[in-house]
Amino acid sequence: MKKSAVFFDRDDTLIKNVPYLGDPSLVTLMPEARESLEKLRNHQFKLFVVSNQSGVGRGYITQEQVHAVNQEMVKQLGSDFFTEIYSAFSAPGSLFDDGRKPNPKLVLEAADRYEIDLTRSYFIGDRLSDMQCARNAGCHAVLLLTGDYQDEKTEASAISDYIAHSLKEAIDWILSDVSRS
Numbered sequence: 001m002k003k004s005a006v007f008f009d010r011d012d013t014l015i016k017n018v019p020y021l022g023d024p025s026l027v028t029l030m031p032e033a034r035e036s037l038e039k040l041r042n043h044q045f046k047l048f049v050v051s052n053q054s055g056v057g058r059g060y061i062t063q064e065q066v067h068a069v070n071q072e073m074v075k076q077l078g079s080d081f082f083t084e085i086y087s088a089f090s091a092p093g094s095l096f097d098d099g100r101k102p103n104p105k106l107v108l109e110a111a112d113r114y115e116i117d118l119t120r121s122y123f124i125g126d127r128l129s130d131m132q133c134a135r136n137a138g139c140h141a142v143l144l145l146t147g148d149y150q151d152e153k154t155e156a157s158a159i160s161d162y163i164a165h166s167l168k169e170a171i172d173w174i175l176s177d178v179s180r181s
C-alpha cells in the first residue's frame, strides 16, 4: 500500500522567516515544531520539506548557505524527521523553473520516488503559493496563519481545506482528519 505524507513549507512553518536566510545562527524553530513532527512520525507519515529559496536565484545567498540553514534546523529539531528536504532556487519569473511553488514538481517527484498517495497526504504552509502547490499536486491544503502575508490570506483561505493558527493545531487537525476517513 502507498504511504501518506506531510509536506512542509519551511519559512514561517517550521522556522521563523528571515528574508533570504543564509546564516544558520539565525535559525529559530516555530513553537512546538519538534512535538508536531514527532506526532506525525508516530502515525507513520513520511515527512518532507518543500521550500522556495529564491535568494539563490536572485544572487543574495548560495545553495550551500541554504543547506547549512536546513542542517541547523534539523539539528535543533533533535532528530532527522525528513525523508527529503527539497528546495527550489529559481527566482520568480525565471525561464528556468526548478520547481518553485506553486509548481507541484517537487511534491510529484517525492510521490513518485517514495510511493506516496497524494490523495491521503497534506501540505502545510503559510502562503498562497503553498496552498496552490497542494492543489496542483492533489493533496490536502492546510494554511497556517503564522506569516506576514495578510494580502494573500483571503485567496489562500479560499482554496485551503483547513486554517490553523499554529503548527500544533494543523497537526491535530490532520490526525483527526485521518481518523475520520
Ligand SMILES: [Mg+2]
Binding pocket: 009, 010, 011, 012, 013, 125, 126, 127, 147
Ligand atoms: Mg513560508
